[in-house]
Amino acid sequence: MLSRRVTISRIPLVRPLRPPSIVTTVPKPRLFTQNTQLLLVAHRASRPQLPYLSQPAFHPYRHTLLGPNPQLARLLSTETRQYIGQQTFLAAKWTVVLWTFLALFGIAYVGIQMESEERKNPTPDEWRFWTRWYLRAARVELADGARNGVVDWANVGSILREALTWLEDTAKDGKGLVDQVDGEGLLIPEVGRAGYDISAKSWPWRAGYFEVIMGCAVAAEHLEDMVVDKTRKIVFSREHVIGPSNPDPRPVPSYMKAAPLEENCEQAFASPETYYMRVLTTKGFTADQRLDAALGYANWLEYKGLNDSAEEMYNWGIDIAKAGLPTDVDDLMDAQTFVLGAEAATGVTSNLLRATTGMAIHRARTGDVSSALPILLSVLRARRNTPVSSSFQQLPTTPATENAKTDIGQAIQTLSLLQKVLRQPQFPPPPPSGDLAFTRTSVKPTCDDSELMLYIGEILFATSPASDEGLGWTRQAVTVADAILQAGDKKGSDGVDNKAKCRSCLATGVSNWETMLHQVANRQSNTTSREGGRNAGVLEWRGWFGGDGGQKGKTLDEVRDGTMEEELKQVERLKERIAREGIEEQMAKVKNAATGLTWIG
Numbered sequence: 001m002l003s004r005r006v007t008i009s010r011i012p013l014v015r016p017l018r019p020p021s022i023v024t025t026v027p028k029p030r031l032f033t034q035n036t037q038l039l040l041v042a043h044r045a046s047r048p049q050l051p052y053l054s055q056p057a058f059h060p061y062r063h064t065l066l067g068p069n070p071q072l073a074r075l076l077s078t079e080t081r082q083y084i085g086q087q088t089f090l091a092a093k094w095t096v097v098l099w100t101f102l103a104l105f106g107i108a109y110v111g112i113q114m115e116s117e118e119r120k121n122p123t124p125d126e127w128r129f130w131t132r133w134y135l136r137a138a139r140v141e142l143a144d145g146a147r148n149g150v151v152d153w154a155n156v157g158s159i160l161r162e163a164l165t166w167l168e169d170t171a172k173d174g175k176g177l178v179d180q181v182d183g184e185g186l187l188i189p190e191v192g193r194a195g196y197d198i199s200a201k202s203w204p205w206r207a208g209y210f211e212v213i214m215g216c217a218v219a220a221e222h223l224e225d226m227v228v229d230k231t232r233k234i235v236f237s238r239e240h241v242i243g244p245s246n247p248d249p250r251p252v253p254s255y256m257k258a259a260p261l262e263e264n265c266e267q268a269f270a271s272p273e274t275y276y277m278r279v280l281t282t283k284g285f286t287a288d289q290r291l292d293a294a295l296g297y298a299n300w301l302e303y304k305g306l307n308d309s310a311e312e313m314y315n316w317g318i319d320i321a322k323a324g325l326p327t328d329v330d331d332l333m334d335a336q337t338f339v340l341g342a343e344a345a346t347g348v349t350s351n352l353l354r355a356t357t358g359m360a361i362h363r364a365r366t367g368d369v370s371s372a373l374p375i376l377l378s379v380l381r382a383r384r385n386t387p388v389s390s391s392f393q394q395l396p397t398t399p400a401t402e403n404a405k406t407d408i409g410q411a412i413q414t415l416s417l418l419q420k421v422l423r424q425p426q427f428p429p430p431p432p433s434g435d436l437a438f439t440r441t442s443v444k445p446t447c448d449d450s451e452l453m454l455y456i457g458e459i460l461f462a463t464s465p466a467s468d469e470g471l472g473w474t475r476q477a478v479t480v481a482d483a484i485l486q487a488g489d490k491k492g493s494d495g496v497d498n499k500a501k502c503r504s505c506l507a508t509g510v511s512n513w514e515t516m517l518h519q520v521a522n523r524q525s526n527t528t529s530r531e532g533g534r535n536a537g538v539l540e541w542r543g544w545f546g547g548d549g550g551q552k553g554k555t556l557d558e559v560r561d562g563t564m565e566e567e568l569k570q571v572e573r574l575k576e577r578i579a580r581e582g583i584e585e586q587m588a589k590v591k592n593a594a595t596g597l598t599w600i601g
Contacts, residue, residue, distance in 0.1 A: 122427045124204035131173050134163035135208060138215060154226065154235040157219030157269050163212050168196070176200060180283055195282025204427040210279065210289050214296070217275035221300055226268040229260035235268050236260050272300050280316075287324045288434035291317050291351050295358050307366050314359045321351035324435030337371060340378040345385035351434035353379055361455060369459050376459070380452045382438075389439035445480045447502040453477035454509050461516055465523070471516050475567070478509035482574065507578055514571045517564055 114136065121139060123132040138159045145151030168174045177196045198206055228235050234257055239250040243262020252259045279285060279293035298313035318338065322329045325347070329335075332344040338356050340348060360375035440446070454477045461470025485502055 119425045122204075122425045124202070124208045124427060126202065126205055127173050127208065128166065131163055131166045134159050134166070135212065138163070142215075151222075153219050153222040154228075154268065157216065157223055160212055160215045160219060161269075164216060167209055167212060173205075180281075195278045195280075196284075198282060198284035201284065203430045206284055207427070207430070210285060213275050213279055214293065216270075217272050217279075217293075217296065220269045220272040220275060223269040224272070227260070227265040228268040229264050230266060231264050232257065232260070234260070236265070241265055273297060276300070286430070286433040287320055287351055288431070291320050291355060291434065294320060295354070298358065298362065302362060302365065307362075310362060314355070314362050317358060318352070318355040321349065321355040321434075324351060324433070325349060326435075326437065337374065339374045340382045342381075344378070344382045346387070346437070348382050348386070348438050349435055350432070350438045353382065353438060354434075357452070364455065364459055369463055373456065373459050373463075376452055376456050380449065380456070383440070383446075383449060383452070386438050386440050388443055389441065445484075447481065447484060447505055450477045450480040450484070450505050450509070451501075453480070454505065454512065458512060465519065471513075471520065474509060474513050474516060478506065478513055478574070481506040481509055503578075503581075506574075510571055510574045510578065514568070514575075517568055517571065521564060 117136050117140065121136075123135050127135075138156050141156050141159065142151060145156075166172050166174075168177065170177055177198065178200075180194060180197045198209065201209075223235070225238050226235050227238055227241060236252075236256075236259070237250075238246065240252050240259045241262050242249050242259050243265075245262060249259060276293050276297035280290055280297075294313055294317035298310045298317065301307075301310035301313060322333075325332065326349075331341065332347055333340050333352070333356070338359055340352075340356065356375055357379050360372040360379070363369070363375075364372035453473050457470045457473030457477060459470070460467065460473060464470065481502055485506060
């Protein structure tokens with residue numbers, strides 16, 4: 001057979017070359033030791049990995065749920081490391097910025113609060129930062145407790161005690177303190193050492209020191225029956241302590257920690273006499289300050305039932321007041337009965353009036369009303385007969401002068417506001433020491449007079465309930481206090497603002513007035529029911545909720561019943577107004593606290 005060779009010619013190339021389909025082509029692996037950038041729009045090729053690090057980077061059905069997603073195959077790869085680093089840096093930067101802003105905002109807020117408190121109640125400039133901080137913190141704690149109705153005396157006491165430690169430390173704010181020559185090394189039994197000589201200190205330092213000590217004394221009064229658990233630093237009442245001295249301890253409330261053991265407890269605070277005697281034995285305090293400590297200590301002793309000791313302390317207070325009299329004391333007061341004479345109106349001091357009033361109240365509380373009543377009457381007479389000081393007298397104003405004052409006030413209001421903001425808060429000047437002759441601010445009765453009349457009314461009603469004298473004195477005291485509050489003049493005889501005292505005096509007088517009326521009504525009802533007369537008393541004849549008021553031929557008892565009913569209605573109106581004004585005042589305080597410019601004033 002013949003072989004036949006067929007020649008096949010090359011087919012000409014018609015279409016250009018193009019890469020093969022990526023679906024069917026196996027990608028070329030990248031080297032493990034190289035790091036090259038890949039296009040994000042292109043599919044990544046597989047990269048040889050170690051067996052235990054192998055992650056499938058490519059799968060033909062990546063958009064289905066049958067296999068892993070290539071975008072999540074490797075979260076931390078060489079491609080995403082830089083991105084993660086940048087995001088971490090940004091997160092750290094903004095975190096630092098945020099916390100810095102919060103810290104600066106907190107510092108600014110604390111600074112504004114400190115400035116506000118400093119302008120309201122300045123602290124001595126010569127004190128260190130932490131001593132002033134402690135005093136301001138105690139003031140804020142007391143203000144919050146008064147507003148909420150509950151004071152954390154353990155916290156207040158610890159803060160003031162820390163401030164007192166700084167003030168009496170010669171290496172800190174107590175630099176320059178010296179022991180008294182007569183009191184050096186003197187120890188008072190169950191009290192401690194005597195006070196220092198602070199005569200060389202400035203008035204702001206001495207005033208702040210007095211405030212701290214008296215604050216410690218008040219805290220000690222409230223913490224007398226409290227103990228502190230040394231292991232947990234928690235204050236408990238003695239009735240909760242578990243130990244031999246308290247065989248039947250009272251259960252601890254659910255919101256408190258477990259009851260302490262007696263061997264782990266100690267006295268939470270020093271006794272009140274420690275701080276009262278510190279003031280009384282310190283050289284450099286004014287007579288008014290020492291008298292405050294004497295009256296406070298005497299009141300505490302009276303509360304504890306130590307009437308003899310309280311009597312001695314009231315005598316000590318009278319001696320302090322007598323030491324500052326400008327004239328002979330024998331011409332002003334009887335040394336035995338403490339009754340002020342008729343000549344006391346021109347030479348008596350405010351300290352002597354306070355001391356004798358405290359003695360009279362003490363004797364009235366202990367049942368010696370026969371000697372208390374003359375003292376109170378003599379004090380009231382001395383107050384009413386003292387001359388009016390020319391420095392407190394006000395000239396009569398006309399509409400023209402009032403308009404001028406208004407225009408001037410509006411003109412300088414902006415300047416005054418700027419001065420308050422820019423001016424450094426100054427510590428208030430020292431008040432009168434109480435050793436000068438007592439003078440009145442006006443001829444009108446004051447809150448102090450109303451208070452004395454309340455005491456006199458209570459004594460008279462207690463000693464002679466059948467007489468109307470006690471009821472009359474109480475009614476007059478309420479009228480005076482109400483008139484003072486309605487007129488807007490809440491200043492006492494010494495020109496000091498006594499708004500809280502006037503309001504308390506009015507509330508006490510209204511309560512006493514109501515109690516006396518009810519007792520008189522009950523007594524009349526019992527008397528008439530036993531006698532079987534026509535008039536069955538105010539409860540049966542007239543009634544508090546209505547009754548026949550058109551009866552003719554009323555007797556004297558019926559007229560008195562009608563008057564008593566009117567007085568009871570007046571008492572109810574006063575009670576409603578006091579409650580309403582109290583609520584309005586509380587709302588005003590909250591509104592002022594919510595404003596942002598209260599720190600300026």
